[in-house]
Amino acid sequence: MKTKILVVDDETAITHMIKLNLERTGLYQVQEENSGKRALETALEFMPDLILLDVMMPDMQGDEVATLLKQNEQLKNTKVVFLTAIVTRDETANGHHIIGGNLFIAKPVKTKDLLCLIDKLLNAEDS
Amino acid sequence: MMRVRMILKLLVLVLMLLGPRVGGSADSGLNLQLSDEEQAWLVSHPEITLVAAKDYYPFEFFDEKGRYRGVAADYFELLAQRLGIRFNILASADSAERLAKVKAKHADMLVTASEKIKDVQDSVLFTRPHIIMSGVIVGKHKYNGLASLKGKKLAVISGSQWETLAASFDPEIKLIRESDMTSALEHVSLETVDALLSDIATTSYYIHREGMTNLNIVGGVDESLEIRIGIRQDWPILISIMDKALASISAKDKEKIRRQWIHIKKSSLLHSPIFWSAALAAMIIIATILASILVWNRTLKRRVQQRTKSLDVELRRRHEAELELQAANNDLLKSHRNLQKTQLHLIHAAKMESVGHLAAGIAHEVKNPLAIISLGLDYITPLIKDRTVDQDVLQDMIKAVSRADSVINGLLDFSREDTLNSSKANINRVIEDALQLVKHELAQSHGRVVKVLDKNVPTLTLDINKMLQVFVNLFLNSLQAMESGGTITVSSYQLKIQADSITQKVAKAQFEIGQTVVVVQVSDDGPGVDESKLSKIFDLFYTTKPVGEGTGLGLPIIKNIVDLHRGAIEVKNRPEGGLSISIILPTTKEPPLYEN
Numbered sequence: 001m002k003t004k005i006l007v008v009d010d011e012t013a014i015t016h017m018i019k020l021n022l023e024r025t026g027l028y029q030v031q032e033e034n035s036g037k038r039a040l041e042t043a044l045e046f047m048p049d050l051i052l053l054d055v056m057m058p059d060m061q062g063d064e065v066a067t068l069l070k071q072n073e074q075l076k077n078t079k080v081v082f083l084t085a086i087v088t089r090d091e092t093a094n095g096h097h098i099i100g101g102n103l104f105i106a107k108p109v110k111t112k113d114l115l116c117l118i119d120k121l122l123n124a125e126d127s
Numbered sequence: 128m129m130r131v132r133m134i135l136k137l138l139v140l141v142l143m144l145l146g147p148r149v150g151g152s153a154d155s156g157l158n159l160q161l162s163d164e165e166q167a168w169l170v171s172h173p174e175i176t177l178v179a180a181k182d183y184y185p186f187e188f189f190d191e192k193g194r195y196r197g198v199a200a201d202y203f204e205l206l207a208q209r210l211g212i213r214f215n216i217l218a219s220a221d222s223a224e225r226l227a228k229v230k231a232k233h234a235d236m237l238v239t240a241s242e243k244i245k246d247v248q249d250s251v252l253f254t255r256p257h258i259i260m261s262g263v264i265v266g267k268h269k270y271n272g273l274a275s276l277k278g279k280k281l282a283v284i285s286g287s288q289w290e291t292l293a294a295s296f297d298p299e300i301k302l303i304r305e306s307d308m309t310s311a312l313e314h315v316s317l318e319t320v321d322a323l324l325s326d327i328a329t330t331s332y333y334i335h336r337e338g339m340t341n342l343n344i345v346g347g348v349d350e351s352l353e354i355r356i357g358i359r360q361d362w363p364i365l366i367s368i369m370d371k372a373l374a375s376i377s378a379k380d381k382e383k384i385r386r387q388w389i390h391i392k393k394s395s396l397l398h399s400p401i402f403w404s405a406a407l408a409a410m411i412i413i414a415t416i417l418a419s420i421l422v423w424n425r426t427l428k429r430r431v432q433q434r435t436k437s438l439d440v441e442l443r444r445r446h447e448a449e450l451e452l453q454a455a456n457n458d459l460l461k462s463h464r465n466l467q468k469t470q471l472h473l474i475h476a477a478k479m480e481s482v483g484h485l486a487a488g489i490a491h492e493v494k495n496p497l498a499i500i501s502l503g504l505d506y507i508t509p510l511i512k513d514r515t516v517d518q519d520v521l522q523d524m525i526k527a528v529s530r531a532d533s534v535i536n537g538l539l540d541f542s543r544e545d546t547l548n549s550s551k552a553n554i555n556r557v558i559e560d561a562l563q564l565v566k567h568e569l570a571q572s573h574g575r576v577v578k579v580l581d582k583n584v585p586t587l588t589l590d591i592n593k594m595l596q597v598f599v600n601l602f603l604n605s606l607q608a609m610e611s612g613g614t615i616t617v618s619s620y621q622l623k624i625q626a627d628s629i630t631q632k633v634a635k636a637q638f639e640i641g642q643t644v645v646v647v648q649v650s651d652d653g654p655g656v657d658e659s660k661l662s663k664i665f666d667l668f669y670t671t672k673p674v675g676e677g678t679g680l681g682l683p684i685i686k687n688i689v690d691l692h693r694g695a696i697e698v699k700n701r702p703e704g705g706l707s708i709s710i711i712l713p714t715t716k717e718p719p720l721y722e723n
């Protein structure tokens with residue numbers, strides 16, 4: 001069974017590109033969501049293994065969405081990785097970084113880095 | 128001195144030669160006892176006319192108001208009272224004329240007559256002498272009796288008793304006849320004659336009047352001047368009347384008259400206790416005056432000293448006040464400068480804030496498209512990996528995305544540098560760490576590093592990570608500026624800001640004179656920067672590097688970090704070539720700006 005990944009970003013092109021790049025590996029099933037407000041609903045429907053969440057979205061900010069997810073019994077243990085434009089490369093050395101207990105990955109994200117991070121996170125859970 | 132001696136001599140002579148003989152017998156009775164015949168005669172002759180000499184000083188003369196004055200005048204005033212008669216006074220300058228008047232009975236009496244003058248002897252009757260004056264020699268030199276005048280010129284007043292007397296002297300004494308006393312004394316004074324023979328009263332009067340201080344009475348002669356009243360020959364009875372009347376004048380009155388007209392004191396000063404007590408008194412007075420002058424002088428001196436002292440105190444006080452004022456002014460200037468600095472920092476902070484907003488906005492708006500391109504490239508790259516040319520195109524695109532990304536990141540870095548996370552640190556340690564971080568780049572460009580680090584630099588309060596970024600940026604800049612194999616020289620040292628320091632111009636503007644700072648200088652041997660562009664190198668996005676190699680953010684970030692540390696940066700081209708950048712950091716305990 002494929003790993004389910006939910007990508008939340010107001011940029012449809014970004015969610016689409018990520019979906020294309022991840023699904024091509026054959027390992028992941030990716031669901032796109034372009035509204036922060038609808039993210040929780042979609043997540044509950046889709047029940048992903050990991051959520052890639054954009055921080056800056058017009059209708060609801062990524063951190064608010066993350067808070068709602070954490071408050072939800074069914075989703076509180078779901079891994080969340082923030083996607084952000086306002087984190088510099090230095091702060092996300094090695095492609096990702098932890099700020100305030102959350103994982104971040106800086107835009108423009110490289111597929112290679114993203115796959116590496118997802119693999120690391122999910123394997124850590126398994127072991 | 129001369130005058131004092133002369134007066135003393137004169138006084139001694141007067142005492143010796145005249146003594147109490149002035150005015151005749153001193154012990155004559157005061158009561159006037161006239162016979163009946165005499166009294167009857169006086170009743171029938173209530174007015175008697177006198178003829179007086181106009182200028183026979185000091186015996187008789189007429190003053191400027193025409194009043195009859197002199198020794199004889201005073202006598203006749205008294206005589207008029209005693210006798211109860213009136214004297215009419217005729218004046219005549221000429222002795223012959225006077226005599227003629229008596230002869231012709233136009234006048235009854237000649238006031239001053241001398242028995243020793245021949246014409247007079249024959250023409251009048253004489254009373255006893257009422258004025259007797261010793262004969263004296265007046266001169267300028269020592270006189271030892273008449274013998275010493277042999278071969279010398281002796282002046283006499285012609286027609287006087289003295290002329291008659293001198294005629295009887297040794298013929299070797301040359302007689303010079305003078306018409307009046309003034310000219311006679313002048314000749315003695317000018318030494319055209321050697322001496323003058325006259326009476327004491329006349330000579331002393333004239334010497335006194337003419338102020339001839341160089342003349343002395345040098346000696347006396349045996350003969351005296353005897354002045355009598357000459358009475359017309361047909362009035363013999365008047366002789367006894369006048370003699371009795373003259374005798375009735377008291378010694379006291381005579382003395383009074385004498386004192387008034389003859390300026391000689393009766394007693395010798397040297398022998399008078401009055402003189403000595405007067406002298407003592409004078410000395411005491413002089414001593415007192417001297418003492419008071421001395422005391423006054425001292426007081427004055429003390430006052431001057433006190434005043435000087437108080438002026439000194441005042442001066443010192445003012446000086447202190449001035450120093451205080453100066454200190455206050457310095458404080459004011461300092462706080463003014465601090466305020467200016469703070470203001471600049473605030474402006475800078477505000478600028479940084481807007482840059483931050485802008486950077487965040489740009490980052491969001493640009494990074495999303497970049498992410499799309501990047502992910503798109505990731506997607507299509509495997510699809511065309513068998514076609515070489517397309518691979519190059521894809522790689523160029525990937526690099527372009529990376530470049531755009533790094534510009535945005537630099538901007539974000541730059542806008543983020545607004546707070547410090549400070550701790551105590553040794554600047555040399557930070558430099559060493561920075562060198563470690565650029566080790567790879569150094570090796571790649573075969574660069575060499577010369578370290579001249581002062582082991583004794585004081586510990587600074589720094590944000591170590593940010594300072595690390597500063598030095599890494601500086602080293603990388605230097606490496607990029609130099610050809611392969613260049614040398615970076617990094618030195619650290621302590622510096623006291625000097626007033627006359629020209630090289631530390633930047634530091635002078637930023638720091639106080641005398642403040643200690645730590646300087647880290649990073650120099651390279653690259654081409655340096657064109658002087659006209661030196662001032663621009665801290666401008667945002669300004670770069671001298673080829674397109675794609677510099678973002679123009681490195682130096683602005685460095686400047687921002689140094690500013691936050693209240694430091695200064697000085698950039699200059701080295702005379703031997705290459706660029707030298709000095710980071711000047713304060714050692715004060717003053718906390719850096721915007722510290723966390």
